Amino acid sequence: MSESDLPKPLLSNARDAVRALRPSQIREVANAGFGIADVLPFWFGESDRVTPQFIRDAASNALATGATFYTHNLGIAPLREALAGYVSSLHGPTTVDNIAVTSAGVNALMLAAQLVVGAGDRVVAVTPLWPNLVEIPKILGAHVETVALGYGAQGWTLDLDRLLAALTPQTKLLMLNSPNNPTGWVMSRDQQRTVLEHCRRHGIWIVADEVYERLYYADPAARTAPSFLDLAARDEHVICVNSFSKAWLMTGWRLGWIVAPAALMDDLAKLVEYNTSCAPAFVQQAGIAAVQQGEGFAQELAGELRGARDHLVQALGALPGVDVKAPPGAMYVFFSLPGAARSLELCKALVREVGLGLAPGSAFGPEGEGFVRWCYACDPHRLDAGVERLQRFLSQHGG
Amino acid sequence: MSESDLPKPLLSNARDAVRALRPSQIREVANAGFGIADVLPFWFGESDRVTPQFIRDAASNALATGATFYTHNLGIAPLREALAGYVSSLHGPTTVDNIAVTSAGVNALMLAAQLVVGAGDRVVAVTPLWPNLVEIPKILGAHVETVALGYGAQGWTLDLDRLLAALTPQTKLLMLNSPNNPTGWVMSRDQQRTVLEHCRRHGIWIVADEVYERLYYADPAARTAPSFLDLAARDEHVICVNSFSKAWLMTGWRLGWIVAPAALMDDLAKLVEYNTSCAPAFVQQAGIAAVQQGEGFAQELAGELRGARDHLVQALGALPGVDVKAPPGAMYVFFSLPGAARSLELCKALVREVGLGLAPGSAFGPEGEGFVRWCYACDPHRLDAGVERLQRFLSQHGG
Known part of the structure; x- marks a missing residue:
């Protein structure tokens, strides 16, 4: 024509x-x-x-038995149950209603950001940091301010007073990644407690990217790094993001999860629907194998x-x-x-x-x-x- | 504690x-x-x-041979090549540089919206419509205006003048879904040509959700419904969204693609990175089987x-x-x-x-x-x- x-x-x-x-x-x-x-x-x-082979086998078995349909936005029930048990064992009582399955850890961060920030909102992040946490809020029109870790004889350290000063009452969200990519810095439990108290006082959301929690070397007796989930009640302004990528070598699977207040789940399900609708059905089945057999x-x-x-x-x-x-x-x-x-x-x-x-x-x-x-x-x-x-x-x- | x-x-x-x-x-x-x-x-x-079994087998084979790593943001090269060939065969010359693989059709729509609309932008959609096209721009702070199809002796029809009147120069984006969910309405090629011309004149983006293009019954000789890809040059303001879900019964796989100007691909890759980073590696391998063996x-x-x-x-x-x-x-x-x-x-x-x-x-x-x-x-x-x-x-x- x-x-x-x-x-x-x-x-x-x-x-x-x-x-x-x-x-x-x-x-x-x-x-x-x-x-x-x-x-x-x-x-x-x-x-x-x-x-690992047992995780790949779980996906192949799920494919063979026909797990090729849409799932619930928040994930299949057995995976949410397995994750609730896993998180409870690491960080204290957590119910299925606190768990959302996501299409990767980074997808979980995007969803968490969409839940709480919009155009013009002020976000604070601790850097150096993998770029995604800083860039995601900008896609939503938010303004991101950074607080830099220092480097010295102790390696990478946080000046807590500087971070608290940046967390003004006008701040909507603090995004933290600990254990941190790229520095390996880990926020201490005392620092987490002080930050949580400060954010409670000022109504600031915390999105904690804890995908490296199982890769923690400072305390050989600890199964995980200190987590905000150890301190925060499950119904408050804390959203923890995690992933199957690092603990079970599942980078190419794009499977993650969110621990968040149950009261947020209906809104989170809407956002999942409008972002990816769900993680692939057979990938979720593999996730069950990782959690249940992968400790x-x-x-x-x-x-x-x-x-x-x-x-x-x-x-x-x-x-x-x-x-x-x-x-x-x-x-x-x-x-x-x-x-x-x-x-x-x-x-x-x-x-x-x-x-x-x-x-x-x-x-x-x-x-x-x-x-x-x-x-x-x-x-x-x-x-x-x-x-x-x-x-x-x-x-x-x-x- | x-x-x-x-x-x-x-x-x-x-x-x-x-x-x-x-x-x-x-x-x-x-x-x-x-x-x-x-x-x-x-x-x-x-x-x-x-x-279909041959698609599930392709994924299982990819898992067995270790396709469990991150891929390029825009998708693995053989899948992009297969899709470029497939789109070319249906709609005329399309290169690998026009193709981005996404984590579902809905994810493609979210990415397309993120590419072009921000807070306060005006978006127009033709309704009734599956909710996602109307809600996605709202997550980004945009304002969505709807133009309703009419229902009469001919079934569902579009009043083209009403749509053109709604497409003011202040409009940033038109979102269309044809063949349409839920009505089954299909936009005619003449209507597409008029709309494209109008949008060119006023600098309005078109995001065309064409995931049902292979389910078209009005012309038994046609392999697909009329597509904006048949009319538009590959370097203009048209982004076409598609999915593996409907043509190859792959709903639960969450695999889709975008056809867009090559000049957009660097920015689109950034958005993919910050939304899901890539579709799962073995799911992409299954996509190759669908395109190459699934006609x-x-x-x-x-x-x-x-x-x-x-x-x-x-x-x-x-x-x-x-x-x-x-x-x-x-x-x-x-x-x-x-x-x-x-x-x-x-x-x-x-x-x-x-x-x-x-x-x-x-x-x-x-x-x-x-x-x-x-x-x-x-x-x-x-x-x-x-x-x-x-x-x-x-x-x-x-x-």
Whole structure:
């Protein structure tokens, strides 16, 4: 057909708020390595191991038996029950009515943000931080203010007074990620108690991204890092976000959950309907297997990662000019080295010159500049090979 | 630990815009049938058949070979390539750079809305309409105006002049769903051309929800309903949303895609990152199987659904007081009958008294009041059993 009589099309652009969102600097580094066959990638927040067989089997069995239909917005009942039991065992009494299943941890964060913030609202976040927590509220038109962690002899620490000063009565929401990506910083229970009390006083919501809670090394007797769920009643202004990605190596499954007041669940179900409607039915069945049969695996994994952390910290610490401290949680070391003052350029050079894939600190906000992130969720031999490449790079650049 | 020294928690509520979102009236009807064992459900937009075996096998094979990792935000390359080929075969040249894989059709709509609308923007939608298109912009703070289809001797029709009048230069976005859920209305190519021309002139975005395009009965020679992709250049203000749910019976998989200008893809990738990051890796592998091996299945399914439509329309038309017309597309009949002036109450009575599960017209906006929706994606014997129940109900109520 001839369309020559139609007006000329306009060029298309996304709205300004979306164009202003940060693109991934990690992807920019990965692109710099495009075409280089021999890259050791430590840049993504992901183990190099496949999801355990029993979890994959559960999904395949569910597919074989026909679990290919829509589910309830908040998730299938047996998964919600399994999660309520799991959360109760870690953090005290939690009912099915406090649980919503989501299409990934990041989807849970988007839903939590949609629940409480709209255009013009003031949000506070503690940084350096994986970009998603800072960018999600901006998609909704909110204004995000950041409070930076400090770095010193104790590693990454929070100046609690600075955070409390930022949490003004005009603040709608505090977004926290502890154990923290990228720094490995873990908020102490005393800090959590003070922040919770302050937020109660001023009616400020807390969205706590606790997806790394099972990767906690500071207290060998603890199954999890300190959680707001240990302190908060289930009916107050606290929304905790979690994921199957880290504890059970299920990054590619996109399955998460929310613990929130029961009074919010009807509204949350509407938001789930309008975002993804539900997580895939057979993926939820796999989630049941992970929760019910995966406790031993999660504990072993945390032990392995603790070993990998110690191994990497020791190896990096032996290199000239590298300042690295063992972080108490998560699966990253976030360390400084010569050249890291321009971390994006440094990481591009690392991948191009020696095939070492690290994430630039500036990917996690301007507060992360001067550092790089190394994900140690892999075999120690692979870590050694990476350290050897870094050593070579540093010696080539006069280190 | 004692928390008695902390201030009393506040009760928690979602923000007003979220509380004002419509809850599902279909769910309200389903709840009215809770505890009734013998219900024939025709209320959801879903076939009663499991996803084809070859698609389920593709997912299981992908799981077995370890496809459990994050993928590119816009989807794995082979799926984007398969979709580019598929869309090209239906609607003319479309490149991989025009394709984004999403976590469901509804997720694609949320992403498209996030791309172009923010707080205070004016959106126009044609109704009756499944609620998601109307509610999604409200989550983002936009204002939605509706233009109602008319119902008469020709079935459901659009008054094009009314729609054009509503599409003022102050309008940011037109959201259209054709073939339409719930009415089965299909926008004609001439209407699409006029609307596209008008939107070009005034710089108005079009988001076209075309998930039912393969369920089109008005032209037996056509593989799809008329699409904006047949008329629009790939670099203009048109975003087409599609899904694997209807053509390949993959509702529970939550897999969809977007066809959009290549210039938008970097911004769209950011939004995918901040909403779900990607669709599950093995679900995407199943999507490749659906597109590459599922053309015969999709065509057979459309034929079966056409037969089911004809069967149901004939059976309903024989009942006293029922006004039903064969719709040109989708998988619903949206018809009037005695008592439907209060469709929610009618549907609750139908499920309670005779175990017949229909969706009330008011679930699709006030413009749908007076009608009920019946999904005919099932075996004709099941349709007959449902019609028998409706007949019994009508005779019991003096019909």
